[in-house]
Amino acid sequence: MKINVTDRAGNALVLDCEEGDRLMDVLAELDLVEATCGGECSCATCQVYVDPGWLARLPAREELEVELLDELLNSNAQSRLACQINLESEMDGLTVTIASAE
Amino acid sequence: MSSAQPVVIIGGGQAAAQLVGSLRSQGYTGRITLICGENTLPYHRPPLSKKYLLGQLPVEKLLIRKPEYYQRLDVRVMLGCPVSAIDRAARSVALDDGTQVDYGRLVIATGGRARGLSLVPEHMTGVHHLRSKADAEALRADVFPGCRVVLVGGGYVGLEVAASLRMLGCEVTVLEAQDRVLGRSAAPPIAEHLVACHTRTGGRIHCGRGVREIRGGAAFSAVVTSDGEEIAADRLVVGIGMTPNSELAEAAGLACENGIVVDENCRTSDPDIHAIGDVACRSIGGDCLRLESVDNAIQTGNIVAADIAGADRPAATAPWFWSDQYDTKLQMVGLAPANAQWVVRPGDGDRLSCFYLRDGRVAAAQCLNAGGDFMVAKRLVAAGRSICPEQLTDSAMALRDL
Ligand SMILES: Cc1cc2nc3c(=O)[nH]c(=O)nc-3n(C[C@H](O)[C@H](O)[C@H](O)COP(=O)(O)OP(=O)(O)OC[C@H]3O[C@@H](n4cnc5c(N)ncnc54)[C@H](O)[C@@H]3O)c2cc1C
Ligand code: FES
Numbered sequence A: 001m002k003i004n005v006t007d008r009a010g011n012a013l014v015l016d017c018e019e020g021d022r023l024m025d026v027l028a029e030l031d032l033v034e035a036t037c038g039g040e041c042s043c044a045t046c047q048v049y050v051d052p053g054w055l056a057r058l059p060a061r062e063e064l065e066v067e068l069l070d071e072l073l074n075s076n077a078q079s080r081l082a083c084q085i086n087l088e089s090e091m092d093g094l095t096v097t098i099a100s101a102e
Numbered sequence B: 001m002s003s004a005q006p007v008v009i010i011g012g013g014q015a016a017a018q019l020v021g022s023l024r025s026q027g028y029t030g031r032i033t034l035i036c037g038e039n040t041l042p043y044h045r046p047p048l049s050k051k052y053l054l055g056q057l058p059v060e061k062l063l064i065r066k067p068e069y070y071q072r073l074d075v076r077v078m079l080g081c082p083v084s085a086i087d088r089a090a091r092s093v094a095l096d097d098g099t100q101v102d103y104g105r106l107v108i109a110t111g112g113r114a115r116g117l118s119l120v121p122e123h124m125t126g127v128h129h130l131r132s133k134a135d136a137e138a139l140r141a142d143v144f145p146g147c148r149v150v151l152v153g154g155g156y157v158g159l160e161v162a163a164s165l166r167m168l169g170c171e172v173t174v175l176e177a178q179d180r181v182l183g184r185s186a187a188p189p190i191a192e193h194l195v196a197c198h199t200r201t202g203g204r205i206h207c208g209r210g211v212r213e214i215r216g217g218a219a220f221s222a223v224v225t226s227d228g229e230e231i232a233a234d235r236l237v238v239g240i241g242m243t244p245n246s247e248l249a250e251a252a253g254l255a256c257e258n259g260i261v262v263d264e265n266c267r268t269s270d271p272d273i274h275a276i277g278d279v280a281c282r283s284i285g286g287d288c289l290r291l292e293s294v295d296n297a298i299q300t301g302n303i304v305a306a307d308i309a310g311a312d313r314p315a316a317t318a319p320w321f322w323s324d325q326y327d328t329k330l331q332m333v334g335l336a337p338a339n340a341q342w343v344v345r346p347g348d349g350d351r352l353s354c355f356y357l358r359d360g361r362v363a364a365a366q367c368l369n370a371g372g373d374f375m376v377a378k379r380l381v382a383a384g385r386s387i388c389p390e391q392l393t394d395s396a397m398a399l400r401d402l
Helices: A023-029 A063-070 B014-025 B067-072 B133-142 B156-167 B188-200 B247-251 B294-309 B371-383 B389-393
Strands: A002-006 A012-016 A047-050 A079-081 A095-098 B007-010 B032-036 B075-079 B083-087 B092-095 B100-102 B105-108 B112-114 B148-152 B171-176 B204-207 B211-216 B220-225 B230-232 B235-238 B242-244 B260-262 B273-275 B280-284 B287-289 B320-325 B328-334 B342-346 B352-358 B361-368
Touching: A002 A023, A063 A079, A063 B371, B007 B014, B014 B032, B014 B294, B067 B075, B083 B247, B148 B156, B156 B171, B156 B188, B156 B235, B156 B320, B188 B204, B188 B320, B188 B328, B188 B342, B188 B352, B188 B361, B220 B235, B260 B273, B273 B294, B294 B320, B328 B371, B342 B389, B352 B371, B352 B389, B361 B371
Parallel strands: A002 A095, B007 B032, B007 B105, B032 B075, B105 B273, B148 B171, B148 B235, B171 B204, B260 B280
Antiparallel strands: A002 A012, A047 A079, A047 A095, B083 B092, B092 B100, B112 B242, B211 B220, B220 B230, B280 B287, B320 B328, B328 B361, B342 B352, B352 B361
């Protein structure tokens, strides 16, 4: 499956990924996000903005994710932490923009 | 130009992985060789005491980067190859099998090893510690529901292991020699909350009780505490911290004290040799600090990458750390002295945040189940914001509005 990613410099990338990957793993592999805590929902350095059309098709955010995102200065209603998104086959074509590091 | 000098990295943990990525992103195009004693690519250690021990994280998610990453970055990776000596005159390192690898700049990223309990007889079975993936796998394979485990040491790793083993159905008793757990590092109210999480689920934590004797023949069978009680158990886990792997550096004549002594640029007493991560004791503003955290591994990796690539040193950031026990998440930022006076900001339910002010400015914060407070606290510490304690304790006022 493929996902569409706009990196922090504004480059549009099409990335190959596999079902079961966390979105964070795919982005970290290319050093597009820091993902300091390795997906433990502790650092919030893996923030992405999800394309509006895709937002409702992703599993809901859990409490901890919401709490971290709420206090980031650059978060908005489209924000997600990439480590909390497990890629599934229905997410083929998912489109996200990587948020800048705070 | 210095960037053409081949870089050799001893050790392949969190700090080494960060260094290779950072070197390439800083534009360093020279040869990079990563030599690691363990037979696996760099992996995340934090899950070893948490999700990986619980069997909730597949092994492939433990790797920090996939094998292709190192190929793409053109890094020569040598796994299962402990370095046995550094020859500074010849500018090379020697592997166990006699192979020599030449360096222009050498980076020591050897981390540490679990500190042993001298009372434990060599080769006694049923005794564990936790530093590596292999340790975590061995521990998981050796416990069973109802297994009685005594865990010596109430530090972060010890408490995390205690929580995970309890969740795996073990009967867990923690012995902490000091009068409270996390004595050196956590604010007392935070430590009390964590202890309550353990006891609520049936874990036992005894403070002020050390170990006098370890009993058993070939296999461990009991601990005798410093106050004379015998606690019979099936397994012993020793969680009394780590010893930095600085012997190579010492043998090469580099200054070492509580790890390898480095300056702000992570240079050792030999300017062509750096040390990063858990093994490095870095002098910052007169203090020599050896931090054991993912954040520190990443920061020091970035600092050395910039130094080697000839870029400016990255701006200093406040150190931070997290720990997960049961459903409780602790996040902390900044450094506070052991006897710090903490300002406590109460929260709803299990939430709790503590702040340490130095000269009226927020210098450190510890947040329990309060990730939002932690995010704000990181900014407050970074900005060195002066704030009055009454505002911090007023939970009607949102932290972000202060
Ligand atoms: C169980 C556990 C849980 C943790 N939880 C957290 C947490 O929640 N949050 C947090 O911030 N931090 C946590 N930490 C700390 C964090 O994992 C470490 O700070 C970090 O891994 C340090 O990275 P490093 O690269 O310096 O050392 P390491 O990751 O230890 O890597 C060093 C590597 O060097 C190799 N090596 C040693 N000697 C030689 C030699 N002579 N030749 C070749 N190779 C050698 C070792 O085998 C090892 O692979 C935890 C640590 C452990 C053990
Ligand atoms: S990787 Fe740390 S919160 Fe996502």
